[in-house]
Amino acid sequence: MISKKKVIAVGAIALAAVLTVSGCTSRTDSSSGGSTAAAGAGDAKITVAFVPKLQGIPYFEAMNAGGKKAAEELGITWLYQGPTTADAAAQADIVRSYIQQNVSALIVAPNDPDSMAPLLKEAADKGIKVLTADTDAPDSVREVFVNQASVEGIGEALTDQLMTAMGGKGKYAIVSCGETAANLNAWIAVQKAYTASKYPDATLVNVVYAGEDQAAATSMATDLMNANPDLTGLVGECTSSAPGVAQAVKDAGKTGTVFTDGLGTPQSMAPYLKDGSSSASILWDVQNLGYLAAWAGDQLATGKTLAATNDVNADLKGIAYDSSSKVLLLGDPLVITKDNVDTFSY
Template sequence: MTKSFFHLLSAAIAMAALLGTGCGPSNNSASGDGATQTAGGSGKKLMIALMPKSKGNAYFVSCKQGAERAAKELGVDLVFDGPTNPDPAKQNEIIENWITLGVDAIAAACENRDGISTALRKAQAKGIKVITYDSDAQPDARSFFVNQATPEGIGYTLMDEAGRLVGPSGEFAIITASLTAANMNEWQKHIEARRKEKFPNLKMVALRPCDDLKDKAQAEATTLLGAYPNLNLIMAICSPAVPGSAEAVKQAGKAGKVKVIGLGLPSENRRYVKDGVTDSVILWKTEDLGYLAVHAAKGLADGTLKPGAKSYQAGALGQFEIVGDHLLLGKPFIFNKDNIDQFNF
């Protein structure tokens, strides 16, 4: 046994040596590659990498469609990869892999603000242009943030909508994806701040996680409706939770009595909005977000977008205002019965 162990050890060392010698030549050619790419610019196709918070999430799939449209129009290669579950450490690993892959620009939606900034700074140090979209990193870790809505904006909009629907006093509950989801915790902070300031008599009675699953959200909402008979509103802050909560409210026969609002896609919520179960769904044009993120990343890589710019011309979408280092997509929409049919994502 001992013998075979050292056998293997020596085999492993031999492998390492093989890898080591293998590095030499290909390393040179690789860095040569990189040099021609950054210097030549127009000669070679640019490669833009777009990272969602997690894959297989309808929200980011919609972003990706816009991103693909932009990539086609601009003639750049688009790489779209991210963790399969919202895993912040995995985001860092993928970004580090993109750095060594030699992409020209990265556009990332950040799961964990501080964690991902380490990797993004490293990318910037290697000359890769970095922007963030959807949710920001630390300001020094990227050039621009494509701002569809600040956490403050989201939190305030949700709370104001709740206040408008329920009135000055009442009870509401929040359904979130997981207790550790960084961006949702950030929104909750602002929801709470707004509540304290403007609706002190609206009480948040419970917070429940649904693991980003619609069925679990439905079960949690059913339990909440039973446990808090005076509940006036459910606020669902992850996208599967909005239809899940709406279905629970509908089945409990409390449609109209218990309001449902949340952040989600129109396509997943259309039937509930039309039935009057869900009152409003808040979102922005996700396709435009993906489009703008890729367009701006490309602009940054080829120099059409420079730090300090006051506006940016993004192809078919037209002109966007830049405030500080935030590229503004526009205000979030509130989808309701009247306008939801105009949107098909």
């Protein structure tokens, strides 16, 4: 028995060690990026840092690509560093390290808006311009939220595209991801209300949550089709469930009977858009979002204010800024179909 207890104690210590080490890893990683920041700050160049929810996924890598492009064109230094898992504590470490490096502007896509708020205040107190992008921290001191698309825009586009495929009537279900993801839940609320008002012959029968797990999304979509034999539509609410619901329809041999759409990245949706198991994917131009975030960071850092409409570059004209909510809006969502899917590289 004693040996068992020892094993458990040692195991607990090891667990703590692993957690500490993994916490440290992200810190070391960010400090390696810090040397460039210090150099950048030395010659009084504007430094804009972006902390995504997690590093290494195509979505944020595309934002990073847009930010880099903006930095080249604007002549500023662009820093990019995120945690390897969507972990609020690891993300906070990276934000802290950027605060210590005294960057000119700090852009965060917070995993947990509430726990990020005090850190953002700390940054603002040090004179750093603070922005959020992709996901907002509404109760924080952030000066601008760079919004990819309005909640209404996305919810309505998802519904319109699906209803076009379903002929404006029938039963559909949503496979969402994290149960607590504020943006997904806001879109779902719009989908519900908009379906009820604009498509009275259609009903949303169920919303299920698969986490960020493609296999779980696929198997839940299959279960939904079995539970509702008269189901003719499925929505994949995030980038892992959008291809998942299309794959489920394909596997069940119901392409053309059950229609799907969702929020998926172009490359992952391409095979399904082409074989018809997915009718459309709703997204926004992620690279442009990164570009716009970097541009907004530079504007604030150089003491400029945002106008009601802003011409950023040839691609980004008439970008609306709402000064009461402090939201800079990229524009209408992008509808990706089999016709334009091959024009995107991510």
